Amino acid sequence: MSRSTSRLHYLSAYRPPIAFLQMKLHSLAFHPQILFAIIVTHASQRTIHDLSNDFVWRISELLILDSRDLCDLADDIGHVATRTLLMPKILRSKASIALSPSPAPSLSPSFTMESVVHSFVSPPDHWLRSQFFPPMRTTAVSPLPIAYRSLPSSLCYAEKPTIAAAFPYSNSVFPLSTSISLPSSCRSKALFATPDAGVSSETSVWAMQDFYTLRKEVEATSQRVKDIRESAGLEQLGEELAKLETAAASDSFWDDRTSAQQTLMALTDVKDKINLLKEFQAQVDDAETIVNLTEEMDSTDTALLEEAANIVKELNKALDKFELSQLLSGPYDKEGAVINITAGAGGTDAQDWADMLLRMYVRWGERQRYKTRVVEKSMGEEAGIKSATIELEGRYAFGYLSGEKGTHRIVRQSPFNAKGLRQTSFSGVEVMPLLPEDSLNVEIPEEDLQIGFSRAGGSGGQNVNKVETAVRITHIPTGVTVRCTEERSQLANKIKALSRLKAKLLVIAVEQRASEIKQIRGDAVKADWGQQIRNYVFHPYKLVKDVRTGHETTDITSVMDGELDPFIKAYLRYKYSESMAN
Amino acid sequence: MNLAILARSSPLFTTSRILHRSIASKPFSCCSISNSPISINPKTPLFLRPPTFSATLSDLQKWQNWAKSIASSVKSSFTDSDNGPNSNDLHRELNWLIEDALENPQSLLTHNEFEIDYVLRLRADLDELYLLWKQRIEKRRPFQYVVGCEHWRDLVVSVEEGVLIPRPETELMVDLVDDVIKENEDLKEGLWVDLGTGSGAIAIGIVRILGDFGRVIATDLSHVAVQVASFNVNRYNLQDKISVKQGSWFEPLSGFEGRVAGLVSNPPYIPSGHVSGLQAEVGRHEPILALDGGEDGMADLLHLCNGAALMLKSGGFFAFETNGEDQCRFLVDHMETIHNGSFHNLEIIPDFAGIQRFVTGIRS
Numbered sequence: 001m002s003r004s005t006s007r008l009h010y011l012s013a014y015r016p017p018i019a020f021l022q023m024k025l026h027s028l029a030f031h032p033q034i035l036f037a038i039i040v041t042h043a044s045q046r047t048i049h050d051l052s053n054d055f056v057w058r059i060s061e062l063l064i065l066d067s068r069d070l071c072d073l074a075d076d077i078g079h080v081a082t083r084t085l086l087m088p089k090i091l092r093s094k095a096s097i098a099l100s101p102s103p104a105p106s107l108s109p110s111f112t113m114e115s116v117v118h119s120f121v122s123p124p125d126h127w128l129r130s131q132f133f134p135p136m137r138t139t140a141v142s143p144l145p146i147a148y149r150s151l152p153s154s155l156c157y158a159e160k161p162t163i164a165a166a167f168p169y170s171n172s173v174f175p176l177s178t179s180i181s182l183p184s185s186c187r188s189k190a191l192f193a194t195p196d197a198g199v200s201s202e203t204s205v206w207a208m209q210d211f212y213t214l215r216k217e218v219e220a221t222s223q224r225v226k227d228i229r230e231s232a233g234l235e236q237l238g239e240e241l242a243k244l245e246t247a248a249a250s251d252s253f254w255d256d257r258t259s260a261q262q263t264l265m266a267l268t269d270v271k272d273k274i275n276l277l278k279e280f281q282a283q284v285d286d287a288e289t290i291v292n293l294t295e296e297m298d299s300t301d302t303a304l305l306e307e308a309a310n311i312v313k314e315l316n317k318a319l320d321k322f323e324l325s326q327l328l329s330g331p332y333d334k335e336g337a338v339i340n341i342t343a344g345a346g347g348t349d350a351q352d353w354a355d356m357l358l359r360m361y362v363r364w365g366e367r368q369r370y371k372t373r374v375v376e377k378s379m380g381e382e383a384g385i386k387s388a389t390i391e392l393e394g395r396y397a398f399g400y401l402s403g404e405k406g407t408h409r410i411v412r413q414s415p416f417n418a419k420g421l422r423q424t425s426f427s428g429v430e431v432m433p434l435l436p437e438d439s440l441n442v443e444i445p446e447e448d449l450q451i452g453f454s455r456a457g458g459s460g461g462q463n464v465n466k467v468e469t470a471v472r473i474t475h476i477p478t479g480v481t482v483r484c485t486e487e488r489s490q491l492a493n494k495i496k497a498l499s500r501l502k503a504k505l506l507v508i509a510v511e512q513r514a515s516e517i518k519q520i521r522g523d524a525v526k527a528d529w530g531q532q533i534r535n536y537v538f539h540p541y542k543l544v545k546d547v548r549t550g551h552e553t554t555d556i557t558s559v560m561d562g563e564l565d566p567f568i569k570a571y572l573r574y575k576y577s578e579s580m581a582n
Numbered sequence: 583m584n585l586a587i588l589a590r591s592s593p594l595f596t597t598s599r600i601l602h603r604s605i606a607s608k609p610f611s612c613c614s615i616s617n618s619p620i621s622i623n624p625k626t627p628l629f630l631r632p633p634t635f636s637a638t639l640s641d642l643q644k645w646q647n648w649a650k651s652i653a654s655s656v657k658s659s660f661t662d663s664d665n666g667p668n669s670n671d672l673h674r675e676l677n678w679l680i681e682d683a684l685e686n687p688q689s690l691l692t693h694n695e696f697e698i699d700y701v702l703r704l705r706a707d708l709d710e711l712y713l714l715w716k717q718r719i720e721k722r723r724p725f726q727y728v729v730g731c732e733h734w735r736d737l738v739v740s741v742e743e744g745v746l747i748p749r750p751e752t753e754l755m756v757d758l759v760d761d762v763i764k765e766n767e768d769l770k771e772g773l774w775v776d777l778g779t780g781s782g783a784i785a786i787g788i789v790r791i792l793g794d795f796g797r798v799i800a801t802d803l804s805h806v807a808v809q810v811a812s813f814n815v816n817r818y819n820l821q822d823k824i825s826v827k828q829g830s831w832f833e834p835l836s837g838f839e840g841r842v843a844g845l846v847s848n849p850p851y852i853p854s855g856h857v858s859g860l861q862a863e864v865g866r867h868e869p870i871l872a873l874d875g876g877e878d879g880m881a882d883l884l885h886l887c888n889g890a891a892l893m894l895k896s897g898g899f900f901a902f903e904t905n906g907e908d909q910c911r912f913l914v915d916h917m918e919t920i921h922n923g924s925f926h927n928l929e930i931i932p933d934f935a936g937i938q939r940f941v942t943g944i945r946s
Binding site for chain 1: 654665666667669670671673674675678688724725726732733734735736737746747749750751752753848850851852856860861863864868872873903904905906933934935937939
């Protein structure tokens with residue numbers, strides 16, 4: 001009790017900035033009740049209205065999950081302003097999700113909130129409780145499992161986009177574990193047990209050498225942040241930002257819509273990048289603050305150190321991803337992607353393999369939270385697919401996927417063969433950027449194009465009514481061919497096929513360092529096609545191995561479930577070092 | 583010269599009208615949505631209906647799996663019997679049906695198997711979807727009638743029983759007009775005519791490439807076609823530029839002799855003898871009035887040629903769709919001999935599949 005009190009005293013004396021508290025809330029390193037107490041102390045000095053909406057929302061999110069105790073708490077401390085502000089939110093959320101479980105009184109023995117709060121706030125107004133809270137007590141029922149499954153996803157969808165938009169890899173800076181991990185802890189009876197564990201067992205976990213290790217890690221991370229900020233050219237970015245902002249503010253800015261839009265997009269990019277770099281600094285500063293505080297104080301504070309360790313861990317992940325995005329500096333890397341999968345020769349086995357690849361890439365796209373659509377799929381006779389086209393909308397989709405181009409080979413016992421013989425099949429994967437129409441301002445001379453329309457045979461015209469309006473365009477000088485079948489009219493298919501062809505040629509031009517499409521060497525294009533890039537062995541052992549990078553894993557199930565990131569990263573690093581070597 | 587002489591009055595004309603009536607008035611047997619085809623108001627295409635129905639994801643998936651499996655069971659049987667669609671074509675159609683029937687088709691993809699209770703909003707009752715797909719497979723009802731629309735060029739035109747479904751080949755007609763008005767700016771601001779407009783697709787396609795003063799008159803003998811064409815014209819907000827008139831070929835055009843800048847038509851051109859052997863979607867469901875071109879399929883085409891000589895102004899352009907090479911040659915011969923000197927730049931233009939499909943020319 002006395003220790004807890006002193007802890008809170010220290011915190012209230014320290015009076016951490018709101019941003020710091022928000023971070024705590026995100027990672028849930030603090031006991032919610034402690035947080036509440038902090039809020040209240042804040043509120044008594046400033047007003048609760050100073051808190052950002054987002055912060056209040058997050059608090060109420062926490063409150064939902066252990067509403068009873070916290071409502072009691074609000075009652076006990078009689079902080080009417082706080083409660084008035086939070087109650088509608090609580091009630092609303094309570095109505096919208098199935099009710100939270102009635103938590104067992106689970107305050108840890110070493111720490112009772114009431115006593116803590118009483119030590120520095122006014123005595124309770126119990127009449128308030130009867131007026132505001134009876135419904136919550138009586139309606140608490142045990143939850144349905146399904147409600148739990150839907151709760152976290154809805155919560156994390158709600159807050160996800162801002163983060164995902166700022167960064168291609170999700171889960172970057174702010175761990176979403178807040179909303180994801182809570183339900184599982186809800187299921188266990190002791191609602192507060194998980195976050196509380198660190199607080200109650202202060203001495204056992206953290207020995208001095210752990211602290212030194214942490215300090216070292218924090219120092220190393222700090223250095224890393226410094227390096228990254230330098231190499232990313234934070235100062236130049238600032239200058240660029242100023243330049244773009246001046247351009248955007250000019251009167252004639254909207255005269256040319258296309259260039260205006262491009263400027264605005266560049267502006268967002270620069271801003272995002274600067275914010276991200278600032279965020280890195282803020283995070284590492286927080287970790288350093290904790291380490292310094294601990295050094296000044298006599299005793300170690302487990303929760304704080306856990307917090308610091310957590311920050312460092314997450315920050316390093318975010319830094320990894322940032323570095324990776326630096327590898328994606330190709331002119332089209334930022335764009336969305338179109339993947340085209342074609343079954344190789346070999347009938348049903350190959351078609352089934354193409355289908356497995358389709359599923360793999362769709363899963364991958366969904367994991368990245370890209371808008372993933374299978375726009376075209378041509379079914380195999382028995383099973384699987386002959387071909388399929390996926391469109392992935394989202395930043396850097398093409399950059400990540402461009403290395404997937406090539407032939408993918410599978411070795412397994414054939415499921416379509418009574419004897420279960422070992423069978424090798426192939427499927428081809430093509431990747432092209434999903435470019436906005438106006439960025440394709442390349443003119444291809446009409447005579448370089450061979451446009452074929454698939455139409456049902458016979459007399460055509462009025463004699464036939466078929467919905468097949470496929471268009472196939474071949475760029476004669478290079479032999480590059482695209483086909484488009486997913487649109488519902490011939491013209492629409494032709495337009496789409498042409499833009500895909502242009503996208504494909506532009507990428508090839510970049511690969512060959514040709515300044516324009518005319519310079520593309522057709523022979524090189526043909527030779528480059530169909531290079532085998534990866535082996536997937538299901539039998540007699542399990543192994544996925546990339547032919548180019550040598551990266552491999554035995555966890556073939558995860559790979560087929562879309563866990564492609566290690567392969568993608570390995571390839572990007574490989575490509576980067578190759579380009580450096582040249 | 584009296585226009586009535588030009589109006590077609592062959593015995594075939596009467597029979598085909600009767601045939602059309604008999605088809606049109608026959609109610610669609612198992613069709614619960616049967617607004618009678620001779621309704622005054624055209625049916626609303628599925629994709630434009632309000633999403634007032636709903637179904638759970640699992641129920642919709644059940645329907646989808648059922649529809650997929652009966653589509654798969656077709657294999658190549660339709661193709662073998664009358665060059666109809668195979669399973670692949672039908673799977674594609676099924677996806678489009680889902681696209682049109684769901685308020686938010688993406689939701690089918692983004693929700694996984696754990697959310698079977700997720701409720702989707704539909705533009706048609708699930709029972710109706712079962713019925714529609716059954717009609718598609720068992721009755722060979724054309725997909726475009728099932729969903730009530732056809733994507734044609736960059737347009738989505740409403741269609742229903744009694745109106746010919748515009749064909750992909752015909753998309754090229756608009757390109758032909760585009761080419762000619764680029765050469766002759768004068769035609770761009772003139773009066774254009776689409777004879778036998780059907781759904782109004784060509785008229786709408788053309789008017790959108792004409793200039794500010796360009797106008798189109800679209801005619802059709804069929805009442806249903808006039809209704810549907812008017813609906814489509816209104817939907818694209820072109821009622822000030824296109825007037826849809828009911829009547830046989832040139833009948834509604836009296837007073838415009840020698841003043842027409844361009845004349846296009848996709849008239850019935852299938853020889854009567856071929857009609858019975860047509861793909862079921864076409865022969866059993868599409869209006870015979872729009873298909874049957876008489877014994878050699880040339881009855882209406884010849885009539886149009888004669889009319890073109892009368893209606894077009896000097897420098898005016900015409901384009902007709904035909905059944906193929908033989909008809910194209912015949913038409914060109916006819917124009918060169920009968921209307922000697924009336925036309926120049928007569929051309930035969932192939933469609934995407936390489937079949938000689940269009941005859942074009944300029945009035946001297």
